[in-house]
Structures are given as C-alpha cells and as structure tokens.
Amino acid sequence: MRNFTSLSVIIAFSFLMFSFGSVNDESKLKNEKTVFEGVFKTNNNASLSAIDAESINNFYKKYPKLKTYQKDVEDLYKKKEYNLIWYDDKNVSEFGALLYEKVRLLSEQGVKAKMPYMELVDDVFNENVSNKLPQTDTELLLSNMYVFYASNVYSGVDPATLKKIGWYLPTKNISYTRILDSLMADPARLNKDENLLFGQYYKLQAVLQRYRNIEKNNQWKKIQIDSINYKDLKPFDSGAVIAQIRERLFFVGDLAQNSKSHVYDEEMMAGILKYKKRYGLKLNYTLTKEHIDQMNEPIGNRIRTIMLNMERCRWIPAKLANAQEYLMVNIPSFKLVYIKDGKYNLVSDVFVGTRMTETVIFSGMMDRIVFSPYWYVPQSIIKNELKLKMAEDKNYLADHNMEWNGGNVRQKPGPKNSLGLVKFMFPNPNDIYLHDTPAKSLFEFEKRIFSHGCINVKEAKGLALAILKNDPDWPEDKIDKAMSGEKETTCMLKTKIPIYIGYFTAWVNDNGEIGFYPDVYDRDKRLDKLLYSDSVALK
Known part of the structure; x- marks a missing residue:
C-alpha cells in the first residue's frame, strides 16, 4: 500500500473545508500554500522550462495506454505556447496536488474509471519515494491526468456515441484549456462549478454520498x-x-x-x-x-441509478437551466414542467410512446399552438390498424369523425379527436408533438406508455393558458372559443419556446428529495453496459 503520510490527511482536510465552508474563501487557499511548498520536489538539478512536440511524441511511445488523450494534451500545450503547466520552479504546483486529490476521490463524482499508470502519479505525490520520474514525464503525466479527469467529469460520453444511443438533446462544446484556466484561477471550482455542470448533477452527487453512507452503515x-x-x-x-x-x-x-x-x-x-x-x-x-x-x-442498484443519471447530466449544457422560458418532459417520470423566469409555472402528468413506438429523446423550438386540431393519421397507423378496421366496418371512418383527405385520412376537430382540443407544435423529423387527449382515464395508471410516440398532456389547456398568459391577442375567452372543437385555429407564438424531451430515472428536487422512476425503455441497462462493461474501451 502506498504511503501518503500526513500529506493526504492535510489535502483531504482542505477539501473538506472547501465542501462545508465557503467555496469562495480565497484566504484559505493562500494560507494552505505553506503546506505544499517544498514537498513535491524532483530529483533533477536542471529546471525544465518548456515542453516541445518531440517530447510529447516520445512520451506517448513510452506510455501508450494514454494515447487516447494525446490530441487534447497537444492542444493544451499549443494554447499554452508549450510552457509548463504543473510546475512552480522545481516543484509540482499546489493546484496539481489539489487536482490529484480529486482524481483519487473520483468515485465521489459517480465515476468508476481508472487512469492508466496511476501508480506513477501516486509516486509523484508520495514524499517517501526517492526515485522520482524525470520532470518531462511528470509534467506530461499530470496533463494526461487532467484530461482524464475533465473528460470523465465534465464531458462524459462523446457526442458520436450519444447519437448511437439515441440521445439527441443539445450537447456541450467545451474547451479543456479554458476549463483549466478557470480552475487554476479559482481551485474551489473543482468542488462545484455550475458553469461547467448542469445544476442537477450536484444535487445527485449529494444524494449519492448520502446513499453510500446508508450502504456503508448497513442501514438498508x-x-x-x-x-x-x-x-x-x-x-x-x-x-x-x-x-x-x-x-x-x-x-x-x-x-x-x-x-x-x-x-x-x-x-x-x-x-x-x-x-x-x-x-x-x-x-x-x-x-x-x-x-x-x-x-x-438492493441499495447498490439505487446507487448505480444515481451514477447513471449523473452521467446524463454531464451531457447537458450547464446554461440550459438559465433559459428564461422552456419546457421539459422527463419520460420515466411521465411529467412535463413549464418553466418561466426560473419558476415552475405548470407541472402536468403525461403519457408517452410504447416500447414499440418509443418517444424520441431530442429538443425543438415550439412555434405554434393549434386549437381544435385535425388529426392526420400517420400512414403506419392506416396500414397497420385502420385498413383492417375499415374492412370490417364500412362506417368506421364516419363513426369516428374521420374523412379521406387527398389520399390521407384525418379526424375532424371535436372532443373525441385523438389529439383532444389543442396541440403544441415544434417542427422535427420525428413528427412528435405535445397534445391534449380525450383518454383522460389513462392518466390514472402509474406506468403510462400508451401513445404512438407523441406526448399526451393531462393539463393541456392549462399549458396553453400559461404560455399565452401575457399575450393580449389571446385572452382566456378567445382560447375557450378556439377550443370548442368546431374549427381548427392556429396561434403562432411571438417567441419560440425551447422544449427538451429527456430521460432521467433519478431526479432531485429543490428540497433535496430524490425521485426514482421506472426504466421504461431499458436505457439504464444499455448505458450501464456502455459505461461499466469490462469490454468497453477507455474513454
């Protein structure tokens, strides 16, 4: 076992103070400087002042398991004009020690990954190891450690993989150099930075620690x-x-x-x-x-669920929740929320697509509300369902208020229309939208996967009223008339509203209470296999 002696205790204590004290207290950081001075010294008498492209290439020949980080490390040094990042004169910087401690405690971030050659990094910070690595190796090992940490904590699964697993929400475009600059300027951001991570991430992290304590104390x-x-x-x-x-x-x-x-x-x-x-x-x-x-x-399963949803939070741009107005649908919880000016204006139950017709995870911009809509029956439904019913009953269309329209079938406006009395449109290639429904009894079920992919909203009228609340052209009585079911009427929104359809099987509310929801599309199982299978390549 490696000997971290009193140093690890000191570093751990300093991070504890970060976590429970004021994360912006710069004086604490300055006072701790004496703890690190003179501890992380190299055996080299010559002082290394810069890194060059040749030394980087030689490094990856020597440490091939880190090659996946080479491009990002090269970018770091190009933007730093090949100056050293991790040394103060001949000593590893205080920030390097702080980052190392965060990597050692990576499980607190819900991450199970282990960096290759970590035992060599351990030696850098072990005062009892006399045979230190050359400065070049140490410098580049720490740069790889940073990219390893940042990619696992701030980025997560890469965008190409996200598309393969059907996650089409907006993703991050981050710069490891800019992140490093911000962290070095304010190391407290290593503990919490809502400019880097979606706020829900930190709520899940707090619950993760609580559930691990329950497990550790055998209270489950x-x-x-x-x-x-x-x-x-x-x-x-x-x-x-x-x-x-x-x-x-x-x-x-x-x-x-x-x-x-x-x-x-x-x-x-x-x-x-x-x-x-x-x-x-x-x-x-x-x-x-x-x-x-x-x-x-088993509590281990709950802990795993929290970790999987922390991973999903890594994919989401941190600024998303700062939007003035947006809608979010969470498929596993069967809930829709409409947020305006940072407040929940409306929360509604929904039901979503079946396993055969899953609701797609994506985002769009709502541009119109259609009152008393026609329902244009998709060709797949005509082919697989309607043709058989029409063959059995010649009056089927008339009995269900339907009609032929240019080779297509549509259901006329009315209270029994499958879309109900209002729909909310956001153009997308999946032909998915929000709408009312006459089948209100379906909201009594706990597991609500009934639709052909669209999202059926229990409080559809309430959502229309909330969205148009401050629009003088659409007072409530006009909305009531438009929803009479007599004539299709379209309201073009003056400002488009972002809508996000996501998939979170664990979510923490503002009171710190965690909700767990059914993995209705088995996405947790697939993500778990992607992240934790032994056959998965190193990120």
Whole structure:
C-alpha cells in the first residue's frame, strides 16, 4: 500500500473545508500554500522550462495506454505556447496536488474509471519515494491526468456515441484549456462549478454520498414479509413489518424521526405519501407486495441509478437551466414542467410512446399552438390498424369523425379527436408533438406508455393558458372559443419556446428529495453496459 503520510490527511482536510465552508474563501487557499511548498520536489538539478512536440511524441511511445488523450494534451500545450503547466520552479504546483486529490476521490463524482499508470502519479505525490520520474514525464503525466479527469467529469460520453444511443438533446462544446484556466484561477471550482455542470448533477452527487453512507452503515435492511400470505398493509395495521418500513422511511428521509412504533399511524401515512410521490406512484396509503419488493431493491442498484443519471447530466449544457422560458418532459417520470423566469409555472402528468413506438429523446423550438386540431393519421397507423378496421366496418371512418383527405385520412376537430382540443407544435423529423387527449382515464395508471410516440398532456389547456398568459391577442375567452372543437385555429407564438424531451430515472428536487422512476425503455441497462462493461474501451 502506498504511503501518503500526513500529506493526504492535510489535502483531504482542505477539501473538506472547501465542501462545508465557503467555496469562495480565497484566504484559505493562500494560507494552505505553506503546506505544499517544498514537498513535491524532483530529483533533477536542471529546471525544465518548456515542453516541445518531440517530447510529447516520445512520451506517448513510452506510455501508450494514454494515447487516447494525446490530441487534447497537444492542444493544451499549443494554447499554452508549450510552457509548463504543473510546475512552480522545481516543484509540482499546489493546484496539481489539489487536482490529484480529486482524481483519487473520483468515485465521489459517480465515476468508476481508472487512469492508466496511476501508480506513477501516486509516486509523484508520495514524499517517501526517492526515485522520482524525470520532470518531462511528470509534467506530461499530470496533463494526461487532467484530461482524464475533465473528460470523465465534465464531458462524459462523446457526442458520436450519444447519437448511437439515441440521445439527441443539445450537447456541450467545451474547451479543456479554458476549463483549466478557470480552475487554476479559482481551485474551489473543482468542488462545484455550475458553469461547467448542469445544476442537477450536484444535487445527485449529494444524494449519492448520502446513499453510500446508508450502504456503508448497513442501514438498508431487507424488509421481511411472508411472500405467500402477504396482505396489503393499510392505515392502523400493526406488526413488525410496519416498524421495518418505518425505519427505511426514516433513513431515506421520508420521516423526520423513527418512533419504532409497530402501528401504521398518521405519521407513517405522511411518510408513505412522500415515498410514493418520490417514486411516481399512485398516491394512496395502501402498501402492496409490489411496493415492498420495490423497497427491497438492493441499495447498490439505487446507487448505480444515481451514477447513471449523473452521467446524463454531464451531457447537458450547464446554461440550459438559465433559459428564461422552456419546457421539459422527463419520460420515466411521465411529467412535463413549464418553466418561466426560473419558476415552475405548470407541472402536468403525461403519457408517452410504447416500447414499440418509443418517444424520441431530442429538443425543438415550439412555434405554434393549434386549437381544435385535425388529426392526420400517420400512414403506419392506416396500414397497420385502420385498413383492417375499415374492412370490417364500412362506417368506421364516419363513426369516428374521420374523412379521406387527398389520399390521407384525418379526424375532424371535436372532443373525441385523438389529439383532444389543442396541440403544441415544434417542427422535427420525428413528427412528435405535445397534445391534449380525450383518454383522460389513462392518466390514472402509474406506468403510462400508451401513445404512438407523441406526448399526451393531462393539463393541456392549462399549458396553453400559461404560455399565452401575457399575450393580449389571446385572452382566456378567445382560447375557450378556439377550443370548442368546431374549427381548427392556429396561434403562432411571438417567441419560440425551447422544449427538451429527456430521460432521467433519478431526479432531485429543490428540497433535496430524490425521485426514482421506472426504466421504461431499458436505457439504464444499455448505458450501464456502455459505461461499466469490462469490454468497453477507455474513454
């Protein structure tokens, strides 16, 4: 085992102070300078002042497992005019030591990757190792360590791979040089920088630490039930299982205290509602066997889910949440939110595409609202469904308020129209849009995958009212009339609204409460295999 002696303790303590103190307290950083001075010295008497292209090429011949980072490292030195990055005179800089400690604690970022030749980097920071590497090797190893860290924490999966796995939301365009400059100017950004990472990332990171502590302290105990003779638990039931459930609710934060009572009392009822809300379940007090099975999901699986969703947050531009107005749909939670001026103006249940007709993950710009719309039936539905029904019943079209229109079939406006009384359009090659629905009963289901790909919105009228609230040309009475189902009417929006259709199976709200949602399209499984399979090439 490598000996980090008192140095690691000092560095770890300084990062603890960063985490729980003021991350902008520059005086702390200055005071810590004496800790690092004179510790990271090389054995070379000559002082290296620059790196050249030849030394970089020779380095990758010597350390071929790092070649994947060569282009990014070359770019670093070109933009730094080949000056040294990691040395203050003959010593490794304080920032280099801080970055090293973050790499050693990479698991806190939800990352499992390990840098090749990390044992050599360890030697650089081990004061008991006398046979130090040449300065050139050390300098370039640390540059590779930086790119390794930045690519895993700030970038994640590359854009080409994202397209292969069907993620078409906007991605980042980041510069490792600019990131390095900002981090060196303010090392506290190593702990948190919402200019680099989507804010949800840090919320998930905090919950990741909490769940790992629960796992470490063996507080996620299996709830023992009689699977064969189990009866649904309801308020004021009693038994040992109630106490077990109560303990779980306490550890995950759904109960403020653990009374250890064996009675399903009012306090526990409130905790159960909180739990069910976090999991997107139907809000009632009954606890079925399925609910207990869900609670008995190994905590390791929950931790893995958090890590996967931290990875998804890496792909999203940090500035997205700063937009003045936007809509976001999260497929696994079956929720839509409309945000304006940083506030949630509307939250609505939705249902999305089936496994055969999955809703695509992408973004668009909403440019119009269509009231009392026609529904132009897709050719795939005509071919696979309507033709058979028309053959069985010659009056099928008329009975369903449909008509032929230039070789196509369309359903006329009305309360039974499959699109309901309003649709929200954002041009895209997938022909996906938001719309109302006459099938309101489908919102009673917990797992809502019913559509042919479009997103059916429960509060569709409320969304229209919220979007047009400040438009004097569209007062509420005009919207009511347009939604009468008599005539299709289009409202062109004066300002286009960004809409993002995403896929997050774990999401933390502003209160720090995490919601877990079903992996309805098995995307977690695929991403898990991509990130953690032994056969996956080094990023």
